[in-house]
Amino acid sequence: MVQPAANPSTTPSSWSVSRDQMLQVCERKYFFQYLAGGRLNGETPELREIGLLKKLKPYPVWLGEVFHRGIAEFFHSHGGDTPLTADRLISLARQQVASDWHFSSQRTFLKKPYAIDKEGAALLEHFYGEMPADKSPESASDQVATLLERFLSWVAEVNLIARMKDADRVWIEPDAWGPEAPGFWEDGVQVITKVDLAFGRHGEGFEIYDWKSGRAPTDKPPFLGQHELQVGIYQLWPLLSLGVEAPAISSNLVYFGNESPVVETHKLDDETLPLLRSTLRNSVRLTRQWEECLQAGVIIRDELSYAYNVHTCRQCGFRQLCRQTLDRYAHA
Numbered sequence: 001m002v003q004p005a006a007n008p009s010t011t012p013s014s015w016s017v018s019r020d021q022m023l024q025v026c027e028r029k030y031f032f033q034y035l036a037g038g039r040l041n042g043e044t045p046e047l048r049e050i051g052l053l054k055k056l057k058p059y060p061v062w063l064g065e066v067f068h069r070g071i072a073e074f075f076h077s078h079g080g081d082t083p084l085t086a087d088r089l090i091s092l093a094r095q096q097v098a099s100d101w102h103f104s105s106q107r108t109f110l111k112k113p114y115a116i117d118k119e120g121a122a123l124l125e126h127f128y129g130e131m132p133a134d135k136s137p138e139s140a141s142d143q144v145a146t147l148l149e150r151f152l153s154w155v156a157e158v159n160l161i162a163r164m165k166d167a168d169r170v171w172i173e174p175d176a177w178g179p180e181a182p183g184f185w186e187d188g189v190q191v192i193t194k195v196d197l198a199f200g201r202h203g204e205g206f207e208i209y210d211w212k213s214g215r216a217p218t219d220k221p222p223f224l225g226q227h228e229l230q231v232g233i234y235q236l237w238p239l240l241s242l243g244v245e246a247p248a249i250s251s252n253l254v255y256f257g258n259e260s261p262v263v264e265t266h267k268l269d270d271e272t273l274p275l276l277r278s279t280l281r282n283s284v285r286l287t288r289q290w291e292e293c294l295q296a297g298v299i300i301r302d303e304l305s306y307a308y309n310v311h312t313c314r315q316c317g318f319r320q321l322c323r324q325t326l327d328r329y330a331h332a
């Protein structure tokens, strides 16, 4: 992705659907996640605390990540000489669950914060001492194995590996940053499109995939739902950065939480393309204005809004900070 000439408005530096959703759901969470400057090696105890809390993952997010990692390993292995067998793939995923769980349940992340996501996970429920009694490494391991079994059956059914091998270029869980990262620019802001899988063949189709470990929603949203917006924005990446024609692009949400995986395919047509572009343009503009107002003191930090939904707070690592004054992050 080639970076355009510097834009005098430098905030926000990047945009993604998840970032947009966070600002809509809770301004405080957005502040902690993106603006406070929290890092494990931050200059003050407060910034180091935010850095640690940013690394906490709710159980469902962690489980989904183990599943995604397994899928990526499976696809990568098919690019080499020794493709992973189903048994080996599931065995590796079970080992991952066990080591993550041990690291997290022992709260090793407090002693070795730099080892988080390298030696194991930091689960929010272990941090706050509220892991539900029905959750265990055994049940998590079985759940991931079930998801991977469904995935493997589906991959064989739709002949995905052969189609990937036939493509000119394949992206498997690409990094979100760097010159090769999928994305494009909107009004001087880098739009991040972190696809799970994409491949294309010149002059033919360009397919994008997003894996979901949950069940497919039963209600269709009246407008663009979060998942539809996510894969819709993903489609703008090949259109705007790779020069692929809109009719050739498709994006697929695949839900493996259902016993038989559910695939929702989205296309860019005359109705969705202008809708996606205007939604994106408005969100980038509003986010920039909001951040500039915050920096200028027009929006008062201590008056940033809280989440409306208590479920959002249960899944939020910043909850031990968010009732305190935000003015102590004076340099953020």
Ligand code: SF4
Pocket: 026, 027, 028, 029, 305, 306, 307, 312, 313, 314, 316, 317, 318, 319, 320, 322, 323
């Ligand atoms: S705990 Fe709730 S209100 Fe506080 S930052 Fe998190 S989501 Fe927002």
